[in-house]
Amino acid sequence: MTKTKTNPGRFFEDYTLGQRIDHAVPRTVSGGERALYHALYPARHALYSSDEFARGCGLPGAPLDDLAAFHVIFGKTVPDISLNALANLGYAEGRWLRPVWAGDTLRSVSEVIGLKQNSSGKSGVVWVRTKGFNQHSEIVLEYVRWVMVKKRDADAPAPETVAPDLAAALSADQLVIPKGLDFTDYDFTLAGEPHRWGDYAVGEVIDHVDGVTIEEAEHMLATRLWQNTAKVHFDRDAREGGRLIYGGHVISMARALSFNGLANAQIIAGLNGGAHANPCHAGDTVRAWSEVLDRAETSAPGVGALRLRLVATKGGAAGALKGEDGKYLPDVLLDLDYWALVPM
Template sequence: MAKTNPGRFFEDYTVGQTLHHAVPRTVTNGERALYHALYPARHALYSSDAFAQSCGLPGSPIDDLAAFHVVFGKTVPDVSLNAVANLGYAEGRWLKPVYAGDTLRSVSEVIGLKQNSNGKTGVVYVRTRGLNQRDETVMEYVRWVMVRKRDLDAPAPEIVVPELKKALAPNDLVVPEGLDFTAYDFALAGEPHRWGDYAVGETIDHVDGVTVEEAEHMLATRLWQNTAKVHFDLTFRPDGRLIYGGHVISMARALSFNGLANAQIIVGLNGGAHANPCFAGDTIKAWTEVLDKAETAAPGVGALRLRLVATKGGAPFALHGEDGKYLPEVLLDLDYWVLMPK
């Protein structure tokens, strides 16, 4: 009897299937230190217990995207081990901060299937929840992945494409309990720009860039226990090991500090696309467009909806070509909500 696990292929999924992902993980400040070593991450709320406490939290949480990567990484052996590419995200919500000492596990439900016309691959839609040691859902999101077929003659399943929100409404967002920005220290945060200083339609060139190194992206992918073969095994991707999309997301978010230092907390993920592959040697740059603004009930706290675009060259603020497709230099198009002092 075979003891090894080749991973699931497209024909192994059924709509309604629940996947309980293995290997819960207790996060520590080691994750924070490694995350800040891998990316130029320096948002004050995630760097200082004292700063977080001045904002009404019990201490500094683990970075939102670090927690996301832990939850995401749990799902890879069951969802995307045999993936060709991770295609997109929707309906992502951060529901509770994650602190050092919390233990995270992941559960996913298959909510859609669609075989591709080539008959060799199909798209799998899953809704994933990350839970802590108290069985509280700390985050949830939908993603869809292109997965290889094991048997090309296996019949195509009934097409089920879930209806997903194009964007979360402000009342879908969950503000961390106790968050209060009325005594926010802009000098310690690094920039003076507050919620009222941003206008819908405004664009921000984040100026800085970071060249992706092979060793760093592989360390990051191992850190999050992401086992997808395309990130490690050149026989699956002869043109180069594909950079984990989460690595690009975190790099772009960290680069956005220059211009959005006070966009402290990510609370919603409206949509996202990994527009083109990223490989070692590419230099990631980023720009942002402000899409929307909203009030919250929390004291001194406003919400901004932002479009974060990561590129590997080209002029800022260019996204699509005349054919409507992403320009080849665009790596990431991410639509998300953040909380910021008013």
């Protein structure tokens, strides 16, 4: 008798409300992840590039880039959540709760908090809240995402529709400031730009100017680095139109490009929302612009918070996001709403 030992991944009807999923394969990170992250993206924020700069800001050294930690924790979830996904639809209520240091071991746990079958009956949307833990069982990151997942059997009964009530945005007092962070003696010269918290106005749009063309090889290296096994990123036959660039790759590329104009937006503390507006493929040139949505003071010395909209495009004009019909323009790849910590 032949027994199946391989894992085909979960389909929509395999999820139940309240289901807890402990994701496999913990990952110990090192300085190698930092070096590879900076090789894949033009990442230059000083706090993550220099131990000495980080110590000058009250930290014991440079932590792993916030988005690198996100990618590792996200990658753990892929075999259980999005292996059979048609699309990753959005994010909400994301908070970075502790820095990740070289030597930390990360693991992920998700809870299903919402289910809704699509009208076609061939797929459905699954909402999960994911938490990433270090080796001390401390939560370092949490976020909600929702994914459109194929059904194995179109005739399988639809579950009761439950759509979670998610916050449109985090308030500044929900942000967690890394222990010891102090921007009182912040070195603007070494950071690369003079712009302080007070130099940014709500409604201001910043064109980050530069562009980077996505290469197939670098995307494949990135998804392997983050152990992201989604079929649409690896197998060109899994999706009509060819392999899809991992949305997180676009997020990190846009964040790195935002250095030009936001070099002092050092730490990502909160993720309010995000949408992968249009697919990205190898050969696309990614550009970025940001809009200042809000400003807030924090309790940490010399530290302010900016709420920013980061938009990645394939060449669209800065400030252009949606058409008259309310839909994203075809050149828009990413619309990300996040909080960043900056010197006052």
